[in-house]
Amino acid sequence: MHVVIAPDSFKGSLAADRAAEAVAEGVLRARPDAEVVLRPVADGGEGTVAAALRAGYRARTARVSGPDGRPVDAVFAVDGTTAVLELASAAGLGLLERPAPLTATTYGVGELVRAALDAGAGRIVLGAGGSATTDGGAGLLQALGVRLLDAEGREVPRGGAGLARLDRIDVGARDPRLHGTELVVGVDVDNPLTGPEGAAAVFGPQKGATPEQVAVLDAALSRFAAVVRRDLGVDLLGRPAMGAAGGTAGGLAATIARGVGSGARYVCDLVGLDDALTGAALAITGEGSLDEQTLRGKAPAEVAARAAAAGVPCLALAGAVRLAPERLRAAGFVAGHALTEVEPDVRRCLAEAPRVLAELAARVVGVVLPPGASR
Secondary structure (H helix, E strand, C coil), X not given: CEEEECCCCECCCECHHHHHHHHHHXXXXXXXXXXXXXXXXXXXXXXXXXXXXXXXXXXXXXXXXXXXXXXXXEEEEEECCEEEEECHHHHEHHHCCCCCCCCCCCHHHXXXXXXXXXXXXCEEEEEXXXXXXXXXXXXXXXXXXXXXXXXCCCECCCCHHHHHHCCEEECCCCCHHHHHCEEEEEECCCCCCCCCCCHHHHHCHHHCCCHHHHHHHHHHHHHHHHHHHHHHCCCXXXXXXXXXXXXXXXXXXXXXXXXXXXXXHHHHHHCCHHHHHCCCCEEEEEEEEECHHHHHCCHHHHHHHHHHHCCCCEEEEEXXXXXXXXXXXXXXXXXXXXXXXXXXXXXXXXXXXXXXXHHHHHHHHHHHCCCCCCC
């Protein structure tokens, strides 16, 4: 009997690999005879490169511009001619000393793509979660030679607000190496580029944007979409996932990327989750909050779907569970359990997350797979 443990990170308390180790400890406490198979996952944000490194990729480091222009060291993963990058390592919210919703840029992400090209990459997988930016990927494109020009023929300023001045797009000078490169974007949400469910409205406040700044950014992204449609013949409006990473998915889809898809799907393939699920008695996944966003492209939902396809029951363990039991079952989970079932004090849950998660796993597995049970 083996149990597959495939959590995402518990943001603010546990990285995915540490969460997997805590769950494994609890499983073995309840069932010492179990064979635990650890496959920590990610959904395109934090942990995507770590998943690649666990799968045997080699680490490379590049010094690039952070979202506020200060230099940062970004790690990416390489295996042969394939490179795995995280947008958040060059333009993540955690890289800012203070929020910069109007000016945060993805320029360093473009520099990171250049570093992967310098390393000989012919295929680049870019995990696009966790951004501090709402610039439509404009900075990234500028770093790769795409010209975003105002009415006077000057480059628009970096940051989302600068797109309000966009007059035309010229892709003729983009890095020639991109013509022979397959660049795919892994996203963790399916939000459109603009509107009430768009990048600025939904995620702008998390990046420090006031209601007035959200309106500025949404209008700037609408301007970007209009120029893209006129100059490149690509309609970004209304398409799912174009709002991912502050619209970076949309900018790349219009100019460079070969495809935009589920980051969780890419990572689950990368770590060999399907093979691990073969013959398993149970799968366990989890993340910080199991909620409606989970069902819109997050890693636990992908794990549950693959477990269901393999005929394996899947449990979710989370800091908080905000989905009704029927919603969980519809998504492929047999149940969801919160850390507060063990420790009602949320502050202690965060401070002692490994201990609490291990205890929760032991309790739940002891019920689902009691001693003597087998498959």
